[in-house]
Structures are given as C-alpha cells and as structure tokens.
Amino acid sequence: MTTPLITVPLTADLLRGALDVERTPLGLLPHRLPAWARAQNTDGQLAMAESQPSGVRLAFRTRATAIELDTLPxxxxxVGALPRAEGLYDLVVDGRLAGQDSVSGGHTLTIDMTEGTFExxxxxxxxxxxxxxPDTLKDVEIWLPHNETTELVALRADAPVEAAPAPDRPVWLHHGSSISHGSDAASPTTTWPxxxxxxxxxxxxxxxxxxAALLDPFTARAVRDTPxxxxxxxxxxxxxxxxxxxMRALTPAVHGFLDTIREGHPTAPLLVVSPILCPVHEDTPGPSAPDFGDPADGRVTFKAMGDPAEVALGKLTLRTIRDELARIVEQRAADDPNLHYVDGLDLYGEADHAELPLPDDIHxxxxxxxxxxxRFADLGLGPLSGRVSI
Known part of the structure; x- marks a missing residue:
C-alpha cells in the first residue's frame, strides 16, 4: 500500500546557500543577493544571475521514502545557439548523490547576445x-539547478520533514564570475565551488x-554582512x-572591495583569487563578443575585441590583472596576515588548457x-579550513 504524500510547508529555514528568500504568490524564490542590494542594481545580467540558485539547496531531515517538489523554473x-539542456536537481542523501531529475516547462527567457535584449x-x-x-532517518539535500531561476511552489513527502540542523563545519563564502557560478558544469553539485x-x-x-563579478560595492557589503x-x-x-x-580604477576598487569585506570579517581567512587561463584575453583587452561561427552547428565561442596596444594606456588583460592582484595582496598582507593570494594559473594553466581546452574559449x-x-580545495580551502574554529 502506497503511503499518501503530505504537503510540507515551504519555509526559509529549509534553504541553505541563499542570502534572501522572496515570498511570491506561488511560493518561495531564493536570491543570492539581499533585497537592498538588488534595489541598487540596474543590470539585467546580474538580476538574472543572482536569482539563479547556484549552491542553493533544500536541506531537511526525514524518514520519507518518496519526495515530490513542484517548481517554476x-x-x-x-538566439543563434543550440538549445540548452534542462537544469538538473541533485538529490544528496547523507552526503552522497542519490538521484537526479529535471523539471520541464516553466518560463522561457529568450536572450539575444548580439542585440543585448531579453524576452x-x-x-x-x-x-x-x-x-x-531508504526508510531511515536521513539528511536530505535537494540542490537546485545552478543555472535556472527556480521558484519553489510545493514540497510533499510520505513522512514528516524538519529543517536540517545547523551545519557543524566552517562556512565558506565565495564570490566570482560565471566560472564560479557554474557555467557548463554538469550539475549543481559539480560546479567547481x-x-x-x-x-x-x-x-x-x-x-x-x-x-557580473565587477567589484560592485553592494556585493562587497553583502559579503561583509553574511556570516x-x-x-x-x-x-x-x-x-x-x-x-x-x-588600471587606474581597478586598484582602488580592489582595495575598497577588500576594505568593505574586512569591516565585517576582520580576521577571517580571505583569499584573493586571480583569473584562470583564458588565452583570448591573456594579452588582449576586452570587451568580449560572441562568435556564432557556422549557424548550422549552433556553436558559440567568444572573441576579444580590444586592442593590445592600449594596454600601455591602462586597458586591462588577465595578465596585468594577475600582476596587480598579487601586488595588492602582498602590500596588504603586511598588516593582514589572514589575507592570501591564489594564482588562477595554479588552478588552470597552460598544460591544463592543452589537455582540457575551454570549449567556448571562456568557460x-x-x-x-x-x-x-x-585543486582549489587542496591549495586554498584545505590548509585554512582545518584551522578555523567555529
């Protein structure tokens, strides 16, 4: 006999990894920036990105053998690219991947990268x-698709559900670009973070x-205010x-970003990570532009549109940014022993690119x-997480 499913109230305490949870007419919409920061943003790209729940998961304890989740993705x-795969939801039971599923339907956002339009x-x-x-008491996490805005509509299970207890391990807060967001990762638990x-x-x-990793002051304040x-x-x-x-703007912007973070986290280990290898922008400034190549294959790559001659006038490349970040960290570390530099080329460099080239030349x-x-766990997090007292 099948046990009927009971509706579980959707509450913010069931979510981890979100900085804000918006109550909507249908349910809950997780956000990765607080409402006050979103109010200061005018960029549609960032608005889309922060609402995509990379790293956000439902976390609860239950004996349920069957779970259903209604969502509105x-x-x-x-435009001009191949259709994207359906976003995946990863089910993790007692720390191990136990299943994957996706939700069809939902809203559609049509993006024309050439025109910069959204419909x-x-x-x-x-x-x-x-x-x-398994019919045992277990810790369950449902990791939401890292690349699809996901409104939670209803949760059902065949046994009572309670929010998971607070984690007993250090909390790592990371900020970065689409690479950190998880572009082209296989699923939400396999983004590199x-x-x-x-x-x-x-x-x-x-x-x-x-x-949208552009040293926005409101992002720095969000990091500052998050435990x-x-x-x-x-x-x-x-x-x-x-x-x-x-370069004239970069250096004070980096200092200001770090100063703001230190207002809320004066002694926490803080890693400044420079870019991984990206050959198109190593010595050629931006901006980038999409290159749709042969329309028949729907493959999109990116090309650098800047002029290398303008680097002497202060235009930025990945190489000049790495040098400046290393210099800034060395300067600040004299008074901030918990500030550290991680060279992105140690995470992905020339040898890695020869073996595992970037499919679209960026991601x-x-x-x-x-x-x-x-590599980041071993080079950056591992040595620091072991000496954190929580």
Missing amino acids: TKRVY RTPGTPGTLRFTDL ALAASRAGVELINLGFGG ADLISVKIGINIVNADVMR PDAATHRRIGE
Whole structure:
C-alpha cells in the first residue's frame, strides 16, 4: 500500500546557500543577493544571475521514502545557439548523490547576445519526484539547478520533514564570475565551488554571478554582512570581458572591495583569487563578443575585441590583472596576515588548457570544473579550513 504524500510547508529555514528568500504568490524564490542590494542594481545580467540558485539547496531531515517538489523554473534560450539542456536537481542523501531529475516547462527567457535584449514568455510549474529512498532517518539535500531561476511552489513527502540542523563545519563564502557560478558544469553539485566545498568539508555559500563579478560595492557589503568562516573573491575575467575599467580604477576598487569585506570579517581567512587561463584575453583587452561561427552547428565561442596596444594606456588583460592582484595582496598582507593570494594559473594553466581546452574559449567544461575544484580545495580551502574554529 502506497503511503499518501503530505504537503510540507515551504519555509526559509529549509534553504541553505541563499542570502534572501522572496515570498511570491506561488511560493518561495531564493536570491543570492539581499533585497537592498538588488534595489541598487540596474543590470539585467546580474538580476538574472543572482536569482539563479547556484549552491542553493533544500536541506531537511526525514524518514520519507518518496519526495515530490513542484517548481517554476526559468529556462534560457540564446538566439543563434543550440538549445540548452534542462537544469538538473541533485538529490544528496547523507552526503552522497542519490538521484537526479529535471523539471520541464516553466518560463522561457529568450536572450539575444548580439542585440543585448531579453524576452520573457510565461510558463507553468512542473514536478520532480524521488522515490524508493531508504526508510531511515536521513539528511536530505535537494540542490537546485545552478543555472535556472527556480521558484519553489510545493514540497510533499510520505513522512514528516524538519529543517536540517545547523551545519557543524566552517562556512565558506565565495564570490566570482560565471566560472564560479557554474557555467557548463554538469550539475549543481559539480560546479567547481561545490566540488571544492565537498572535498574540503566546508559549507558553501556561492556568490558566483555569471557576467557580473565587477567589484560592485553592494556585493562587497553583502559579503561583509553574511556570516562566514572562510571567504574568497575571484577577480578579473568579467572586468576584462565587460571592459568596465582601466588600471587606474581597478586598484582602488580592489582595495575598497577588500576594505568593505574586512569591516565585517576582520580576521577571517580571505583569499584573493586571480583569473584562470583564458588565452583570448591573456594579452588582449576586452570587451568580449560572441562568435556564432557556422549557424548550422549552433556553436558559440567568444572573441576579444580590444586592442593590445592600449594596454600601455591602462586597458586591462588577465595578465596585468594577475600582476596587480598579487601586488595588492602582498602590500596588504603586511598588516593582514589572514589575507592570501591564489594564482588562477595554479588552478588552470597552460598544460591544463592543452589537455582540457575551454570549449567556448571562456568557460570550463565539466571535467575542468572538477579539476579546478579539487585543486582549489587542496591549495586554498584545505590548509585554512582545518584551522578555523567555529
């Protein structure tokens, strides 16, 4: 006899990894920036990115053997590109991946990268189901798709559900670009920050924002105000490919970003991470532009549109940003012994690119996410997480 499912109230205490939870007419919408920060933002790209729940998961304890979740996702369609795969939900039971599912339907956001336009088509919710779970008391996490805005509509289970207890491990807060957000990762638990967190035994809050790691002051204040034991900021690729500043502006902006974080976390280990290798922008400034190549194959790559001759006038490349970040950290570390520099080329460099090239010339694929995550855990998080007292 099948046990009937009972409706579980959707409450904010069931969510981890979100900085804010918006109550909507249908349910809950997780956000990775607080409402006051969103009010200061005027960029549609960041608005989209922060609402995509990379690193956000439902976390609860239950004996349920069957769980259903209704969600209203927002799917992205890029004009001129191949259709994107459905966003995956990863079911983790007692720390191990136990299932995956996706939700069809939902809203559609059509994006024309050439024109810079967005068009939204309304849709309806869908349901994902996980069944045949062990009939034991267990800790369950449902990691939401890292690349789809996801409104939570209803949760059902065949046994009572209670919010998981607070984690007993250090909290790692990371900020970065689409690479940190998880572009081209296989699933939400296999973005490089999620893999690094699992390997190092830390609790992840991922503030990786696709196309929007631009040293915004409101992002620094959000990091400042969020409880965390370890913090990392990965700086560079979006500043170059958006062509938003020159060296004159970069240096004080980095200092200001770090100063703001230190207002709320004066002694926490803080890692400044420079860009991984990206050959198109190593010595050529931005901006970047999409290259659709042969329309028949739907493959999109990116090309650098800047003039290398302008580097002498202060235009930025990944190479000049790495040098300046290393200099800034060395300068500040004299008075801040908990500030550390991680060279992005140690995470993914020339030899890695020869073996695992970037498919679109900007973003790593699933195998490269795994390599970066493992290396970051060993080079950055591992040595620090072991000496954090929480």
